[in-house]
Every structure is written in structure tokens, then in C-alpha cells.
Amino acid sequence: MNREGILVRTVTVEDVPEIVCLRRRMFESMGITSVERLDAADAACESYFAQAIAAGQYRGWLATTAGGEAVSSGGLVMDQHPPGPGNLSGRVGYIMNLYTTPAYRRRGLAREILRRIVESIRADGITVGALHATGVGRPLYERFGFADSNEMEARW
16 A cells, blocks of 8 residues: 555456446547447456456456545456567567556556566566557556567458
């Protein structure tokens, strides 16, 4: 717990509603405005997170106020790719959902959650972490050693 009474802890299945809510707020802050698409994503995520947390396939961290309000979160999934010269295990720690509500930004919450995520990746012996960065998050990720790569994507 920090000096403001904010606790950063590992998520449980009971935290799924808060994780989904913060994830939605993250997408809204990125300019996604379609209520239909956001509602559909919320429903799909509720099911995904409940299953993935219980199975240990998703690791997450949540920051809550002394009153129990969820104000920041972040998560991690482990992806398995074929081994290559730059990653002999093929394992990649994929970081996602790092978001802090505007009223609680600039207090080190995202930094603390990212520190725990990176620590978890490294504790598993994984040497590659990946994420998609917004302009707001990029400076934080760079301080942790993340840099632009050659990744591209297409959507059909």
C-alpha cells in the first residue's frame, strides 16, 4: 500500500468486472466510440478473463483505493512462438491493458504495475516482452527498455 492508501495486488476471478471496466475505459481513451463494439468486447472479455485467470493463462494486477475503487490495471499473457535466433525459447510475455484512470495518473501506479509485470516475465525465464503502446504510454515503456520493432498488422 502506498502513502495514499492505494493497494496494488494480483487479480482474482472476482476482479473481472473491474478489469473489464478499466479495459473499456482504456479503449474509450484511445478514441473507440462505438457503444455496440465496446459492449460486445465487454461481454467477450468477461468470459475470457474469468476462464483465463482461473486457468493461470492471464496474470493481472489491479490498483485499488482504500475505499475499494479500481483505478489502475495491467495484465500479461504468455505467447508461444517457434524459437528463433533472437528468442530460443519462442516464449513472449505479451503485456496488455495497462491503464490508469485520469484522476489517479502521475502517481506511479502504472509504473508499479509494469514493474510487477516485467518482474513476472523475467522470473519465468522469458527474455522477450511485447506490447502495443499509445503515445501516452510510450515514455513509460521506453524507461523499461521497450523499443520499436518491425511488427506490422492487418485486419480483415
